[in-house]
Amino acid sequence: MGDGQVNGVAILDAIPDGELNTARHLKEDLIDLSLNTADGLQVRYVRVNTLADLEAGISGLVDEARNNGLKPWLHLEGHGSADETGFRVASGAHCSWDNLKELITPLNVATSLNLILILATCFGGSFARAIQTVDRAPVLGLLGPKREVKTGQIESGLVEFYRSFFKSSLLKKAIEALNANVPGNLYYRTSAQQFFYDVWAGYKNIQCTPQEIDNRARRMYREAKAQQLPRTPSVGQLKRLIRGREKEFFEKYRDIYFMYDLDDTNRTRFPVTYEEAEAYASR
Secondary structure, eight states: OOOOOOSEEEEEEOOOTTSOOHHHHHHHHHHHHHHHTSTTOEEEEEEOSSHHHHHHHHHHHHHHHHHHOOOEEEEEESEEOTTSSEEEOTTSOEEEHHHHHHHHHHHHHHTTSOOEEEEESTTGGGGGGGOOTTSOOSOSEEEEESSOOOTTTTHHHHHHHHHHHHHHOOHHHHHHHHHTTSOTTOEEEEEHHHHHHHHHHHHHHHHOSHHHHHHHHHHHHHHHHHTTOSSOOOHHHHHHHHHHTHHHHHHHHHHHHTTTTTOTTHHHHSOOOHHHHHHHHTO
């Protein structure tokens, strides 16, 4: 997931009224940690009854990050959708993962790519489907269940996760504490860098086979012919063009995703290279 820099935890409470509210329990546990273990830990709590509450709550966190140096992890408690496309706010309205991504990306930008998202919802790991490596990274790290979970099933594990991290400052130990308190293989987790390499490997192994490159070149050739361009490149020339510009496009989207243009230190934090991505894809 990547440790990053953190000085707070922001809890988004989307649990319906009348249900066991693990979000409030977590808030109390984190406040206790801030008083006894993690000096200076800032705890934020946002009740998310409506989509408007969600938008306003995250907007407020963005303002704090920009103006007051808040660098929180974002923890969402609620019910994930059975179709794995998002979650429901307390009133029952659906929020897609795409919508959540659009809301939290400015927070990740404001924290200089330090936002870790913990989704305590059924199928929370499916948020990864909303991440696009041609855009700004919405998170530094993601942690969420791969499957349906029962109310309260993961509460103790996440409490131990936070307690271990804020005692040791080591994410590895926090993950070990989490796994010791939940069923095996429950969580999907990834980091911005790992996700970027995984997507590149998938792209190379699926979209860049000789047959697929030939298909793409032929589509480009037909489109060029249809436009009646004066000099239409041959299919062979187009194939060489596709391969020849691959590194250029890789670096373009890498720079955007890891925000090299916004924070030059990210070049050192995330030294992602075309050569390493190619080696990863060929494993």
